[in-house]
Amino acid sequence: xxxxxxxxxxLRKSFGKVEVLRGVDLAIPRGxxxxxxxxxxxxxxxxxxxxxxxLRPTGGTASLLGCTSWELADAEKSRLGYxxxxxxxxxxxxxxxxxxxxxxFYSRWDANLVRELLERWELPESKSCGVLSxxxxxxxxxxxxxxxxxxxxxxxxxxxxxxxxARRLFLESVLQLAADGERTILFSTHITSDIERAASHLAxxxxxxxxxxxxxxxxxxxxxRLRITGGGGRLKAEDVPGVLKWSEQGExxxxxxxxxxxxxxxxxxxxxxxxxxxxxxxxxxxxxAFH
Amino acid sequence: MGDFTTLFSVNPSSGVxxxxxxxxxxxxxxxxxxxxAGDELPSVRQLGAVLSVNFMTISxxxxxxxxxxxxxxxxxxxxxxxxxxxxxxxxxxxxxxxxLMDQAVVRGVQxxxxxxxxxxxxxxxxxxxxx
Numbered sequence: 557x558x559x560x561x562x563x564x565x566x567l568r569k570s571f572g573k574v575e576v577l578r579g580v581d582l583a584i585p586r587g588x589x590x591x592x593x594x595x596x597x598x599x600x601x602x603x604x605x606x607x608x609x610x611l612r613p614t615g616g617t618a619s620l621l622g623c624t625s626w627e628l629a630d631a632e633k634s635r636l637g638y639x640x641x642x643x644x645x646x647x648x649x650x651x652x653x654x655x656x657x658x659x660x661f662y663s664r665w666d667a668n669l670v671r672e673l674l675e676r677w678e679l680p681e682s683k684s685c686g687v688l689s690x691x692x693x694x695x696x697x698x699x700x701x702x703x704x705x706x707x708x709x710x711x712x713x714x715x716x717x718x719x720x721x722a723r724r725l726f727l728e729s730v731l732q733l734a735a736d737g738e739r740t741i742l743f744s745t746h747i748t749s750d751i752e753r754a755a756s757h758l759a760x761x762x763x764x765x766x767x768x769x770x771x772x773x774x775x776x777x778x779x780x781r782l783r784i785t786g787g788g789g790r791l792k793a794e795d796v797p798g799v800l801k802w803s804e805q806g807e808x809x810x811x812x813x814x815x816x817x818x819x820x821x822x823x824x825x826x827x828x829x830x831x832x833x834x835x836x837x838x839x840x841x842x843x844x845a846f847h
Numbered sequence: 848m849g850d851f852t853t854l855f856s857v858n859p860s861s862g863v864x865x866x867x868x869x870x871x872x873x874x875x876x877x878x879x880x881x882x883x884a885g886d887e888l889p890s891v892r893q894l895g896a897v898l899s900v901n902f903m904t905i906s907x908x909x910x911x912x913x914x915x916x917x918x919x920x921x922x923x924x925x926x927x928x929x930x931x932x933x934x935x936x937x938x939x940x941x942x943x944x945x946x947l948m949d950q951a952v953v954r955g956v957q958x959x960x961x962x963x964x965x966x967x968x969x970x971x972x973x974x975x976x977x978x
Contacts, residue, residue, distance in 0.1 A: 589901060727899045735892060735902050752859035753900050773864040773907070836862025 558585045559622070561708050561740040562607060566616035569602050576602045578764030579616065584757075587737045589730075590769075591751030592744040593843050594761035600744040601641060603761060604712050607742075608638055621708060634662055637706030639714050643697030647686030651696060654685055655703070662704040673699045677725055690717040698726060702733060709733065711743040715750055723747070727754050748839035758839065760846055767846055768814075772839075779842050780816040780834050784809040787830035795828060796820070800845045812837070812845045852889040852897050854881060865900055869908035873917065877928060888918060888926040 562584040569577040576599040584590055594600045605611040606618045609625040618625040621632045628636075645654055651674065659665040674681060677695045688696065694717050701709060709730070715723045731754060733739050745751060751758055751772075758775060760768040768775075779800075784791060785808055793799055798815025813820075821832035837845065855872055857865050876882040888894075888909060895902040909926050912918045918926040955965050 724899055728896060731895060731899065731901060735895070737903065749859045752865065753857075753898075756901055756903050773866060773904075776862060776864045838860045838862045840860070841862070 560584060561586050561621055562742060564616065564618045567606060567613055567618050568615035569606055569611060570614045576764060580766055582759060582766050582769060584740060584742060586740050588757050589734050589741045589755045590757040590759055591755035592742060592759050592761060595847065598761045599764055600761055601712055604710055604744065608710065635707045637701035637709040639697045639701045639711040641712045643693045645685040645693060645696065649685045651679055651683050651685060652681040654696065655700065658700045659703060665704050670699055670703045673702065673729060677722065691719060691722060694718060695722060702729060705733065707739060709739065709741045713744050715745055715747055723750065730754055748843060752839050760843065762846060775842065776836065778816055779814045779837055779845060781837055782811045782813065783833040784811060784830045787828045790828045791830050795824060851882065851886065852894055855894060855898065857898055857900060865904050866908040869905065870911055873912055882928050884928055884930040886928045887924055890925055
């Protein structure tokens, strides 16, 4: 049986009258690196906070490492790493003290890894946390979350305040951690190219539900934009499976589908006498096609 | 033995899956003679770290190339480029074609096609291929 390190069923969360999560079903097995995409306000942070037991679901279930999120015990927490959107640090602590404080919570702490990361990321151990920039705070947050080499790592827009160089370092660190194929990682982001590089899977949160959860390569094989010409207007929307977007400009029909198969152009040609040009889509195009 | 890591680059914003970009690059490098029989592909970890790409993605590309007989995993060396160019199809590729053809023949027999019918169908598909 597949072991799901992250699992939600019909997860709902309302704030007052506003329902942000409307039945999220998501199951992420061990070893998957999943990028979580969604427009602003789609509920990414709410989902992550429910998963971590920081918010109590209004309905449905959320579990991490096989344990109900709201009841996570220390044993599960020690196998978990989390980087919040706003990293919480003690302003009066130096970087070194913050590291020591965090390390004390974990029985297994890789001090060498942390020292190496601090150096690579140019975070001086003697600097006071109170004067760190937004980017430096985020870097430190990530280092602190990686220190115990967690089995499950959850990051809420980790790259938001990082410059391109730091983002690349961040990706490298995540990839190193994921290298053994045993770690499970979920990160939300707006930077689709980071997902293309680092992730094996993509999940799109839309309107409070998971609209899509797929491996990246399969997704790119399935979602295509077709430019269809000829046929004298005989082509109907029903002819194309899985239409996401449909637009007509004079003779040209432009269709985005999420159920493309290599035999589709030939089939349409035979059935409707049309010529089909197939365009590959990158993740940004795919994301837009679903909205 | 040369280090071929620098020969590779990926464009994550392209619509082409990264593993397929890598496969194309290996095939291109072999066709152009930059990679020759006996050369070693960079290790999954090495290339993954340099390109900042999920290691599984590289692994998948190398595995596909191995399945197609382009490279062979040699103990202690990694993925080694096989003799290519004019070498004809590999036994593996031949086997794949055989399997596909077997399926077609079985289906034809189920439909009641005779030996002559099958041959006729085969001739037509070969001709339509432009061979």
